[in-house]
Amino acid sequence: MRIWVDRQNGDVSDLPRKALSRTAKLASLPLGAAGRATLGLGKRIGGAPAEAVMAEFQRRTADQLFSVLGELKGGAMKFGQMLSLMESAMPEEFAAPYRATLTKLQDSAPPMPAATVHTILSRELGKRWRDRFTEFDxxxxxxxxxxxxxxxxxxxxREVxxxxQYPGAAEALRADLRQLGRFARTFGTMVPGLDMKPLIAELQERIGEELDYDREAQAQQQYADAFKGHPEFLVPRVVKxxxxxxxxEWIEGRPLSSVIADGTQQERDEIGLKYVRxxxxxxxxxGLLHSDPHPGNFRVLEDGRLGVVDFGLCARLPDGLPPAIGQLLRISLNGDGAAVLEGLRAEGFIKPRMEIDPDQLMDYLAPFAEPARADTFQFSRAWMREQANRTGDFRSPxxxxxxxxxxxxxxxxxxxVWIGGIAVLSQLEAKAPFREVLEEFLPGFTDED
Incomplete structure (x- = not known):
């Protein structure tokens, strides 16, 4: 057997065996689904009701999905978090068995051993790293x-x-995403209503950014400076x-996922508005856009402020959001399909010689504009599923x-962020004056801009 050295942390390990183990676990997801489907067919032949068979199939699939994706961390875990964000777009009969399971993936995973943690801190903070702390859990x-x-x-x-970062995180991310890409079509049968390929492609494009903690720390501190003393938000400052x-800095608060699960309507409305703001x-x-909108990155503090963590993925926007977004949204609300078509063409969304019917384009874009049409808008899972069906049904224009x-x-x-944010608001089922936020912060949305 060949012994390999993990160049990231200097450990000697059997990396080929670990890689094979990860691959085998990921492969077990579609294979396990196929096996349960076969078992379900047998039960149906034996006279079991279709609804009972489907419920059992979905429950067991959800259990296996969390077990495998949660254990592997890496790209598999990140993929699971994205699924948890988008469950509001699934048909309810499919979403219900997965909801609780996928929500766990938003902010939980099996931990590293303490010895590994100490090794990393000795390497990164120095051998006497403990001297910096009076307490370390x-x-x-x-x-x-x-x-x-x-x-x-x-x-x-100071509490901090x-x-x-997990040792070997880069290798795990890339290996997992390659493997998940091969199973994208099969995953579609496990979690109906979602096209997995775009999700995986998006993750693959952003690997380097999320692995660079120096880059993340710079973005977090930039946010912390900009929001220092803000009455609605708290971003922890970077110490080292x-x-x-x-x-x-440590922040203590209630996870946003718990507000989604059992918050009152007033809580969900208030937090939904702060989330958008x-x-x-x-x-x-x-000059930045926090680009990982899933609920695991947000905490509701005791004083009502929204605490924000994890700045590994941020869009650099030193000049703010492009004014074209607000301008096109305003034109869309006015019903000028031809002007929207030309505006999208100018921004590169439509290639020069591509022929598109303006009326069809307006129908396609309607869900993006609808929350801005009224002074107050009610998001819901039912509304989100309706929009997903409008664009996801292959029979639809x-x-x-x-x-x-x-x-x-x-x-x-x-x-x-736009799509993910809408998904979170739909999970919250939040109702609030979202148009006011656009008028305040979206360049080009008002006639004066």
Missing amino acids: DKPAAAASIGQVHRGVLKDG AVKL HSPTVIVS FMFSGPRLA NASLALRLNMPPSYLLIHR
Whole structure:
């Protein structure tokens, strides 16, 4: 057997065996689904009701999905988090069995051993790293796709979050995403209503950015400076960072996922509005757009403020959001399809010689404009599913139109935040004056801009 050296952390390990183990676990997802489907067919032949068989199939598939994706972390875990974000777009009969399971993937994963944590901190902060702390909890407070967070107390009394990247995270991300890409079509049968290929492609494009903790720390501090003393939001300041460790101020709060699960309507309305205000105010105040909108990155603080963590993926927008977005949204609300068509063509969304019917384009874009049409808008899972069906049904003209549109690179992260944000608001079932936020923070949306 060949022994390999993990160049990221200097450990000697059997990497080929680990890689094979990860591949085998990922392969077990579609294979397991096929086996359960066969078992279900047998039960139907034996007289079991179709509804009972389907419910059991979905429950077991959800259990296996969390078990495998949660254990592997890496790209598999990140993929699971994206699925948890988009479950509001699934048909309810399919979404219900997955909802609780996928929600776990938003901010939880099996932890690293304490010895591994100590090794990383010795390498990144120095062999006497413990001298910096009066307290350090070896048990992680949170764990996610490429890193985990520990609580500590510095010598000066400050509570801090110590975020460490998993050893071999880069290799795991790339290997997992290659493997998940091969199974994209099969995953579609496990989680109906979602096209997996775009999700995986988006993750593959952003690997380098999310692995660079120096880059993340710079973005977090830029946000913290811009929102210092803000009455609605709190971004923890960075204390120290390295390529694989970030030490920042600790924030205590209720996860946004718990508000989605059991918050009152008033809580969901208030937090939904703050969530939107944070996303849209970032480009103007910080020159950045927080581009990972899933609920695991947000905490509701005791004083009502919204705490924000994890700045691994941010769009650099030093001049703020492109004014064309607000201008085109305003024109769309006025019903001028021809002007919207030409505006999208000018921005690169429609190639020069591509012929598109303006009326069909307006019908396709309606869900993007609808929340801005009224002074107050009610998001819901039912509304989100309706919009997904309008564009996802291959028999619909909107589906063929979607294939003809182009996504300029400069808009990739903006589009991700827009769609992901709508998904979170639909999970919250929030009702609020979202149009006011656009009028305040979206350049070009008002006639004066």
